[in-house]
Each structure stands twice: as C-alpha cells, then as structure tokens.
Amino acid sequence: MKGCPFGSHRVIEPKGSLPQAAQRIDNTPRISDNEILIDVQTLNVDSASFTQIKGVCGDSEEAVAAMITDIVRSRGKLQNPVTGSGGMLIGRVAEIGSLLKGRGLETGDRIATLVSLSLTPLMIERIEKIHMDKDQVDIRGKAILFESGIYARLPEDMPDRLALAILDVAGAPAQVDRLVKPGMNVAIIGAGGKSGLLCCYQAKKKVGAGGRVIAVEYSPENADRLSRMGLADHTIVADATRPLEVYGKVKEVTGEALCDVVINNVNVQVTEMSSILITRDGGIVYFFSMATSFARAALGAEGVGKDITMIVGNGYTRGHASLALNILRESAVIRELFERLYV
Amino acid sequence: MKGCPFGSHRVIEPKGSLPQAAQRIDNTPRISDNEILIDVQTLNVDSASFTQIKGVCGDSEEAVAAMITDIVRSRGKLQNPVTGSGGMLIGRVAEIGSLLKGRGLETGDRIATLVSLSLTPLMIERIEKIHMDKDQVDIRGKAILFESGIYARLPEDMPDRLALAILDVAGAPAQVDRLVKPGMNVAIIGAGGKSGLLCCYQAKKKVGAGGRVIAVEYSPENADRLSRMGLADHTIVADATRPLEVYGKVKEVTGEALCDVVINNVNVQVTEMSSILITRDGGIVYFFSMATSFARAALGAEGVGKDITMIVGNGYTRGHASLALNILRESAVIRELFERLYV
Numbered sequence: 106m107k108g109c110p111f112g113s114h115r116v117i118e119p120k121g122s123l124p125q126a127a128q129r130i131d132n133t134p135r136i137s138d139n140e141i142l143i144d145v146q147t148l149n150v151d152s153a154s155f156t157q158i159k160g161v162c163g164d165s166e167e168a169v170a171a172m173i174t175d176i177v178r179s180r181g182k183l184q185n186p187v188t189g190s191g192g193m194l195i196g197r198v199a200e201i202g203s204l205l206k207g208r209g210l211e212t213g214d215r216i217a218t219l220v221s222l223s224l225t226p227l228m229i230e231r232i233e234k235i236h237m238d239k240d241q242v243d244i245r246g247k248a249i250l251f252e253s254g255i256y257a258r259l260p261e262d263m264p265d266r267l268a269l270a271i272l273d274v275a276g277a278p279a280q281v282d283r284l285v286k287p288g289m290n291v292a293i294i295g296a297g298g299k300s301g302l303l304c305c306y307q308a309k310k311k312v313g314a315g316g317r318v319i320a321v322e323y324s325p326e327n328a329d330r331l332s333r334m335g336l337a338d339h340t341i342v343a344d345a346t347r348p349l350e351v352y353g354k355v356k357e358v359t360g361e362a363l364c365d366v367v368i369n370n371v372n373v374q375v376t377e378m379s380s381i382l383i384t385r386d387g388g389i390v391y392f393f394s395m396a397t398s399f400a401r402a403a404l405g406a407e408g409v410g411k412d413i414t415m416i417v418g419n420g421y422t423r424g425h426a427s428l429a430l431n432i433l434r435e436s437a438v439i440r441e442l443f444e445r446l447y448v
Numbered sequence: 449m450k451g452c453p454f455g456s457h458r459v460i461e462p463k464g465s466l467p468q469a470a471q472r473i474d475n476t477p478r479i480s481d482n483e484i485l486i487d488v489q490t491l492n493v494d495s496a497s498f499t500q501i502k503g504v505c506g507d508s509e510e511a512v513a514a515m516i517t518d519i520v521r522s523r524g525k526l527q528n529p530v531t532g533s534g535g536m537l538i539g540r541v542a543e544i545g546s547l548l549k550g551r552g553l554e555t556g557d558r559i560a561t562l563v564s565l566s567l568t569p570l571m572i573e574r575i576e577k578i579h580m581d582k583d584q585v586d587i588r589g590k591a592i593l594f595e596s597g598i599y600a601r602l603p604e605d606m607p608d609r610l611a612l613a614i615l616d617v618a619g620a621p622a623q624v625d626r627l628v629k630p631g632m633n634v635a636i637i638g639a640g641g642k643s644g645l646l647c648c649y650q651a652k653k654k655v656g657a658g659g660r661v662i663a664v665e666y667s668p669e670n671a672d673r674l675s676r677m678g679l680a681d682h683t684i685v686a687d688a689t690r691p692l693e694v695y696g697k698v699k700e701v702t703g704e705a706l707c708d709v710v711i712n713n714v715n716v717q718v719t720e721m722s723s724i725l726i727t728r729d730g731g732i733v734y735f736f737s738m739a740t741s742f743a744r745a746a747l748g749a750e751g752v753g754k755d756i757t758m759i760v761g762n763g764y765t766r767g768h769a770s771l772a773l774n775i776l777r778e779s780a781v782i783r784e785l786f787e788r789l790y791v
C-alpha cells in the first residue's frame with residue numbers, strides 16, 4: 106500500500122490537514138510502501154519546546170519524562186501543544202518501504218531526520234535518559250519518515266550528540282551561504298548562540314576581505330567568547346529588544362550604509378524592529394528565530410518606510426546538512442566549543 | 449525641537465521601544481521640527497481589526513464608535529489590542545515641521561498616510577460617521593506623521609474612498625510586479641478579494657502570453673466574477689485551509705511543474721501549507737495575508753522538504769502607491785467593481 110507522500114494518510118484529526126497541522130496522527134509502527142521505519146536513539150527537543158516543558162515540570166527529570174510520554178501518547182508525535190514546535194531525532198533505519206528501496210539508503214544505516222518532530226509519527230517504548238542541559242532525550246522507540254521527509258546520514262567523524270545539535274540549526278548557515286556576497290556588511294543578531302556562531306563563520310567566509318561581519322550578542326561573556334574566537338569583525342553587546350540601542354551601535358560601525366544582510370538567531374520575542382532598522386534600503390533580513398512575529402515584521406518595516414526583503418527561516422535548504430557539518434570540520438574553535446557544550 | 453525620525457520621542461511606555469510596539473504614545477497635536485500634522489478626514493480600519501471590533505460590538509454603530517474612541521484615548525493611536533493591527537488614514541496637511549519644508553509637500557495638500565495606524569499618533573475630536581460595510585470611519589481629528597513615515601498624495605481622478613481602499617493593499621501588486629517574470633506560472637490565493645484582484649491584474653501583465661495566472665478563490669460567486677473579468681487564465685474554486693485539495697486542483701493545471709510564484713491574499717488562518725505545496729522547488733511564496741503564522745510557514749516547508757523562499761509581506765515597496773492607483777486607471781472592469789464595493 107502506498108501512502109500520501111506528505112503523510113496525510115496518517116492524520117486522524119482533523120481530516121484534510123497534513124500531519125504538522127493535525128491534532129493527532131497514527132503512530133502505528135507498520136510502514137506503507139513509501140515510508141521508512143526508524144529505531145529511534147535520541148530526540149533533540151526544540152529549544153522553545155524544551156524550555157516550556159522544563160518550566161512546567163520545575164526541572165524534575167521524572168516530570169519531564171511523564172510530560173513527553175503524555176504528549177506522544179495523545180498526539181502520536183512530539184509536538185509541544187503550547188509552542189507548536191518539535192525538534193528532530195537520530196536513529197537507525199529498521200525497514201524501508203518497497204517503493205523507496207534502491208535510493209541509497211539501507212537497513213541499519215544511522216540517520217538524523219531533518220523534518221520536525223511536530224509532524225513525525227513517533228512511538229515511545231521507554232525513556233532511557235533525559236539530558237536536561239542539552240535538550241536531548243535518549244529513548245527506545247520507533248518513528249516513521251514519509252516519502253517527502255528528508256534525512257541525513259550521521260557522520261562517522263564526530264559524536265552523535267554533536268551532529269544532532271548542529272543538524273537542528275543547519276538551515277541557518279546554509280541560507281547565509283546563499284544570501285551573503287563578497288564585500289557585504291552582514292549583521293548576525295544572537296550571534297553567540299548555536300546557530301549564531303555557525304552563521305558568523307559562514308558569513309566571514311563569504312564576505313571576504315572587503316566585507317564585514319557584525320555580531321550582536323546579549324551577554325558580555327558570550328560576546329567576549331565570540332571575539333576571542335575571531336568569528337566577527339565587530340562584536341556589539343546590545344539587547345535586541347531595544348531597537349534604537351542596536352541601531353545606534355551598528356551605525357557606529359557602518360555609518361549610514363547599514364547592513365546588506367541581517368540574520369536573526371535570537372530565542373526571545375520582539376526583536377523584529379532591531380533587525381529592520383539596521384538593514385539598508387533594498388537589503389535582506391533573514392528571520393531564523395522561531396520567536397518572530399509575522400505581523401510585527403510586516404507592519405514594522407512599513408512603519409519606517411523600509412523597502413527591504415524579509416525572509417521566513419525555512420528550516421530546509423538544499424545541502425544544508427553537509428554545509429553545517431563541514432563547518433565543524435573546518436573550524437577547530439567552533440568544534441572545541443560545541444563539543445564542550447553539547448556532547 | 450527635532451524628534452526621533454522613527455517617533456520614539458512620543459513613546460510613553462515601554463521606554464526604549466518604537467511607536468508600533470508601544471503600549472501608549474503621546475498624541476499631543478503639537479509637532480516637532482521633523483513631524484507633519486494632519487487634519488484627519490477618514491480612517492480606513494484594517495480588515496482584521498474592524499472584523500474583531502464589529503464582533504465585540506454586535507454590529508451597533510454606537511458601540512463601534514465608543515470602542516474606537518476608547519482605544520485611541522488609552523493608547524494614543526488606533527491599534528487594535530487583540531489583532532495588533534491598525535489601518536491607514538486620509539486627510540489634509542495642517543502644518544509641516546521646519547526641517548521637512550521644501551520637500552514638495554505643502555500645507556493644505558490632501559494625502560493618505562502609508563504607515564499603519566498602529567504606530568500613528570491620533571487624536572479624535574469627533575466621530576462623524578461609521579461605514580460599517582467599508583471598514584471606514586469619518587472623523588474630525590488630528591494625526592502626526594514622523595520623519596520616516598510615508599504618504600501619498602490623493603489622486604484627483606478618483607473618489608477618496610476608492611483611493612483609500614486601494615492604497616491599503618498597495619504593497620501586494622507592487623511585489624507581484626517585482627517577483628513575477630515573463631513565462632511564469634503564478635498562483636494567487638484569495639484571488640477574488642481586494643488585494644487578490646489587483647495581484648491577478650499585475651501578474652497577468654507580467655507573465656505575458658507564455659505564462660499563466662491561476663486564481664484560487666473560495667466562493668463560487670466570486671470565482672465566477674473573477675473569470676468573467678478575464679483576470680486569470682485558470683480559476684480554481686477551493687478552500688485554502690485544505691492543502692491537498694488545493695494541491696490536487698493546481699496540479700491539474702500545471703502538472704508537476706507547479707508554480708514559480710505564489711501570492712497569498714486570504715484573510716483566514718492556516719493556509720500556509722496550501723501555498724507551500726503548490727510552489728515548485730526553488731520557487732517563491734509571498735505571504736501578504738496578515739493571518740500568516742511564522743512558525744507554520746517555517747516548519748511547514750521543512751516538513752515537506754521544500755527549498756523555497758518565503759517572503760513576509762512588507763506593506764511598503766517603493767512606488768507601490770502609484771502602481772496600485774494606476775491599475776484602476778488601466779482596468780475598467782476593476783475600477784467599475786471597486787467603485788461599486790468601496791465608494
């Protein structure tokens with residue numbers, strides 16, 4: 106039997122929707138001819154979702170385990186009911202539907218799914234361990250990948266947890282690679298975080314000697330770490346929720362030219378206006394942050410008469426997984442830091 | 449005295465924010481040297497906001513008037529506390545700050561503001577009339593335009609209400625003009641509405657004989673009207689909240705090629721996935737609809753492995769006002785319909 110390539114055949118309610126918008130999907134671990142069955146090893150819970158869960162559970166590992174089990178039991182997928190977000194997983198291919206055979210994937214291969222857990226059928230048999238500080242959960246269980254679902258083979262030259270952490274945000278540096286050209290002024294807001302550091306690296310590589318990478322970071326410690334890593338030409342310490350402060354400090358660096366491309370990687374709300382103000386007329390803002398408000402961005406740019414292109418951070422860009430993993434191979438300082446933080 | 453070009457000097461709370469994000473701004477009708485004072489004639493309330501207000505007030509004109517007065521009294525601007533949106537206004541220039549003189553605008557000129565009412569200082573002296581079916585409110589009052597605020601002179605060759613209705617959505621056809629190229633397949637979702645019709649017209653003009661404009665419209669009556677107006681090559685009747693239905697019907701027209709550019713002009717939620725599915729890999733979705741959810745768009749595209757560019761509908765594009773008004777001069781069928789609906 107062949108299912109819908111987007112997985113609509115597993116939607117229980119509401120009918121007519123796709124798995125991501127669905128309230129509840131069928132997580133039966135029996136695949137149709139165009140699905141892939143995965144033995145799950147570790148879940149990487151989306152940062153916004155895990156923060157919300159920990160908030161409710163008061164840092165108790167048992168309560169977190171119970172809440173995750175509960176979500177998956179009632180929805181058939183790990184989609185946080187409050188944030189709507191999911192995360193991703195790593196595991197081993199258990200079975201490949203007949204229609205997807207011979208496409209380069211074999212049973213036993215170790216992969217990371219690159220589609221959100223918010224739409225991935227998941228069945229948890231047992232929770233093995235919760236890594237409270239890494240947003241990761243080791244489990245025994247099964248997941249299903251639809252025909253349209255994307256995945257990456259896990260690399261042999263780095264720990265799984267490291268690959269998992271990187272792959273979660275792989276879309277961001279890949280978009281930087283696409284949008285940034287030699288000689289540009291590029292600002293990265295939330296530059297000291299996981300996706301921010303990868304974006305700084307890729308932007309530095311693309312702008313070349315004639316361009317400039319301006320890192321905007323909230324905490325003085327992380328800004329200092331960033332400077333020492335040599336990943337930006339200028340590091341600005343500022344609160345991205347205060348647009349005039351950010352605007353003033355960026356103008357000290359760029360003058361009236363402002364930035365050609367701005368990448369927003371923060372994890373807090375109301376930072377749209379900072380991004381907009383520091384972008385030059387005709388420039389581009391790439392909102393990778395899931396805390397972005399569509400209306401605030403749309404009305405905000407109009408409100409200051411800025412003719413700029415604002416892009417929604419699509420988590421998928423062709424080649425994003427290998428591009429992001431390659432950064433770890435190229436940059437010893439980033440690898441060293443990320444091993445410390447995420448492994 | 450010179451104020452902040454973005455109007456931050458009028459923010460009462462929270463300090464550090466800009467007028468759009470502010471809870472409350474100072475609407476005192478005394479201008480600084482880089483502001484413009486306007487004698488307001490009519491407010492065009494954003495469709496989402498007016499619908500919400502009418503919902504609460506149960507279609508009573510008096511209650512609507514009281515609610516609008518109340519919002520403006522407490523916030524210093526007409527920003528709907530629920531939807532966050534505003535609208536725009538037309539009026540006559542009452543006074544020009546000394547630093548903005550000699551830039552082509554004169555006292556007495558009739559203009560429409562092109563920045564949202566959600567950030568425009570407004571003082572209502574009296575509500576003259578509420579046009580319940582046109583989302584418009586005639587008032588006596590004053591408004592302030594900041595230095596960064598944009599406006600358009602009201603045209604002499606059409607009724608004010610018509611110009612006001614068109615200018616409200618001028619950003620959409622201007623973006624179509626920028627994104628659409630000859631020979632493309634272009635879909636307009638919500639094609640039968642105000643912005644949808646303007647987008648169809650502009651798309652038809654740009655794709656030329658080798659391209660196709662596909663209109664997706666909800667109600668059979670409006671779809672029929674659209675077909676008779678000759679503004680699309682194909683008209684599809686479908687519910688944009690049902691992605692597989694829309695996908696199937698668009699594929700009947702385009703085959704596997706799908707659409708190069710998709711413009712979303714609907715006024716209801718959960719239509720992101722329809723827009724994403726009908727876009728070809730490498731194509732563009734332009735979300736003009738203010739009912740767009742950032743997270744649903746970002747996770748939705750990733751979920752089906754679509755490497756597409758999704759753009760936030762910036763209300764401002766250079767030259768958008770004259771482009772939109774010119775459509776009314778060029779197209780007799782659109783002008784005739786809009787005169788009937790909005791004047």
Ligand SMILES: NC(=O)c1ccc[n+]([C@@H]2O[C@H](COP(=O)([O-])OP(=O)(O)OC[C@H]3O[C@@H](n4cnc5c(N)ncnc54)[C@H](OP(=O)(O)O)[C@@H]3O)[C@@H](O)[C@H]2O)c1
Pocket residue numbers: 152153273274276294295296297298299300301321322323324325327343344345346370371372373392393394395396418419420421746747750
């Ligand atoms: N679009 C997608 O597909 C996708 C996929 C994955 C993740 N995301 C989103 O991407 C964002 C970043 O993820 P991540 O894993 O890189 O997060 P992260 O490592 O937690 O980094 C967040 C960064 O934002 C900074 N920040 C916080 N508040 C700030 C403020 N007021 N001003 C300036 N900077 C501030 C943090 O600085 P401090 O460390 O100094 O606090 C940190 O550098 C999140 O919103 C996440 O949801 C999107």
Ligand SMILES: NC(=O)c1ccc[n+]([C@@H]2O[C@H](COP(=O)([O-])OP(=O)(O)OC[C@H]3O[C@@H](n4cnc5c(N)ncnc54)[C@H](OP(=O)(O)O)[C@@H]3O)[C@@H](O)[C@H]2O)c1
Pocket residue numbers: 403404407495496616617619637638639640641642643644664665666667668670686687688689713714715716735736737738739761762763764
């Ligand atoms: N980004 C910006 O700066 C900006 C500025 C102004 C307005 N907007 C937004 O743009 C959108 C359109 O505004 P407008 O004035 O053109 O609105 P409108 O005239 O009310 O048109 C809305 C259209 O959406 C259609 N629609 C509703 N539900 C649908 C469904 N389930 N499937 C398919 N089509 C459906 C309607 O069809 P029926 O008539 O058959 O119901 C109608 O054709 C609104 O969301 C508005 O907030 C954005």
